[in-house]
Every structure is written in structure tokens, then in C-alpha cells.
Amino acid sequence: MTGLFVTVDGMGGAGKTTLVEHLHRYLTDRGHPVHATTEPSHERLGEIARHQTSIYSGHTLACLVAADRYHHLTTEIRPHLDAGRIVLCDRYITSSYVLQYMDGVPLTFVEALNAEADRPDLAVVLTAEPEVAAARIAQRGAHSRFEAGITTSVREAALYREVAERLTEDGWRVAAVDTTTVSPEHLAAEIGERITAQVAVRTTGPDL
Template identity: 30%
Template sequence: MNAGRGLWITLEGGDGSGKTTQAALLDEWLRAQGLQTLRTREPGGSEVGVLIRDIVLHHRGDIAPRAEALLYAADRAHHVATVVDPALDRGEVVIQDRYLDSSVAYQGAGRVLDPAEVRSLSLWATGGALPDLTILLDLDSAAARRRLDSADKPFDRLEAEQGEFHVRVRAAFLALAAAEPERFLVIDAAQDPAVIAEMVRARVAPLLD
């Protein structure tokens, strides 16, 4: 960790890949070492983001793909400016569920928009901000669907998309990780959560020095 600046870790992956579980385990481990942490998410990590989250995930009507991408970018711009950057300036470890890679995967590949344009939009919205580490929890789309089905809760707009959509999303995540191996840690999310947590800790530990 840079002096006076915190550490920014994002978790990515398809719906049902276990991001929430791993974020909680990582947060617990870091706090046990006396570090100040902030857990947050996109969309919905700010008051403005809560409103946008309700629109993009729970609006009953259709949302044009470009409008959806713009809404996510708007949430991201406000979230980074008002939540993430201040926490990093305080020297905290930010553990974030989803960031711009999700937009590239879901709105770019999933909605069949131009992934480069979607990424550029988010980079513009955040002034080029990128996390120190991105943990990609990779899970076969069929296995992810089984996990979602077993959760016994209503699907949001993205979870409810057909199988082909989620196959495109997974492929896009893996392509992003292959293009930036220095930023990504790719983990097979079919493994036991405790095993995954140990792999995450092994990668995070050197970043804390």
C-alpha cells in the first residue's frame, strides 16, 4: 500500500459466482489485522446509486441498452467521486462488488454494444480510475444458474436474462482478465469458499506491505 493511500480491490464475475461471500470473508480477514476497510458495491454504493440500482435492476419495463450503459456510468462517476476516492484518501482498503469490468461484460458483451466504447465511457466517468486488484470469480453459466435457482429469490433484470446472454458475459470477463493479467486474479468459483478465500488472501497479502 502506498503511504497515505489505501488499497482498492474489486470482485467481478457472473451472477451466482460468490462475490458477496468472498467480499465478506476478505473484509473479516483484513479487519482482524487491524486495517480499516470499506465494503461497497455498484450499482448502489451511494444514495444516488441506490436510486439508479432500483432502475437498472428492478424496473419492470425495457431499458434501451445504451441508456442502461449510461445509467451504470452515472452511478460509477458519483460512486468513485463520493465514496471510493475519499476512502482511499483515508488509507482504507476498499472492497467493491463490481466495477467497470461488469459494464464491459454485461452491457458490452451481454447487450451487444461495443465493449471498447462501454469501457471508455466508464473511464471517462471516473477520470481513468482503475482498482489495484480485480478478483474474477469464474463459474460456468449453468452452474451459476443452479446456484441462483437454489437461492429461492426473485431474479433481477440481468439475472433473468437467457443462457446465451450469460455465456457472452462470462467470455467477456475471461477476455478482460487475459488482457490485463497484472490486475486480475482469476479463480475457479466452483471450489469450496474457504479454499477461494485462501487464494484471495495469498494475492492480497503482498499488496498490504
């Protein structure tokens, strides 16, 4: 039996990395084999895409991110899924739709670049009130030029909600959550229960 592929995307300051950490703990405590990873990956292509956004932008950065994604799928994500693990990925296609669009790349181009990438079994999309997200970023420090204050947070919040709706209409299984007031522990339990239910259905019968 193959594993379950779960992606966690969302605006800066919404708590993606924190949720992945708590989900990993929640699921492993319940006996599930779990592998956590991130995009851009920590391979050479991913490190360029992650740390050199001041040099690369637009279509160039979109291509770098997509190339790293396909390499990541081949070398890490699919092998762990084939071994029956739950793979938790911090950022995936949803982030590309939003960030590359914000970087001036047409959505149709981003969609074409990612057309052959694996669809996750569950795509978690996190948003938060822009003022709250911007304050969280200011407290921990910006990770890239994509985190540039309240104006960016307002735009990201709207775009992630739009993309979540678009993916749902396209048949993706999406869990869209506002993290403004919910604790990471509560959210991990909520999403963890949903993942556990999907694993159970995979084990005992056809997917619903």
C-alpha cells in the same frame, strides 16, 4: 498513504457478494481497515440502474451505470481510499464490459464511458462452470433480466474470461478464479493473502 482498491466482478452465481463478505472478515480479523461497497451503488442513480433494468437497457443503462460509478468514486470510494482503507467493491468496470456488451452496447462505447474511472489495484474476476452457476441462481432466485438460465451463464463465463485476459494485457492486475469447487473461505484466504502482500509492498517499498 492511500488505501487499496479491490474490485470483485464475475458471472451470476459465481459468488461475488459471498467473497466480498468473507474477504471483509478475513482482512478485518488481521487488523486492516476495510470498507465494503457495491455497484450499482445505493444512491439514487444506482438504485435506478439496479432495479429498473426492465425499463432501461442498452446505451441508456450503460450511461446510467457509468454516471453512478463516477458519483460513487467521488462520494464514497476515493474518500475511503484517502483515509487509508482497503475498499472492496462488489462489481465495477469489468461487469460493465460484459453486461453492457450482452445488452447490445459496443465495447468501444463502454470503454469510452469508463475511461476516466479509477483503475483498481486488484481486479478479481470470478467464473464458474455454467451448469453450477445456473443452479446457484435458480436456488437463490434471479436478480435481474441478465440472469436468464444456462444460456446466459454459458455466455457470461466466456465473456468474463475474455475480459480478464483483455484487462491483463492492458496492464491491469487481475486475479481470475474459477469458483466451481473452491470454498468461499479458501478463496477469501487466497485473495486476502494477495491483498495483504500488496499492502505490505505499499508500506515498505515501491510497487512490484
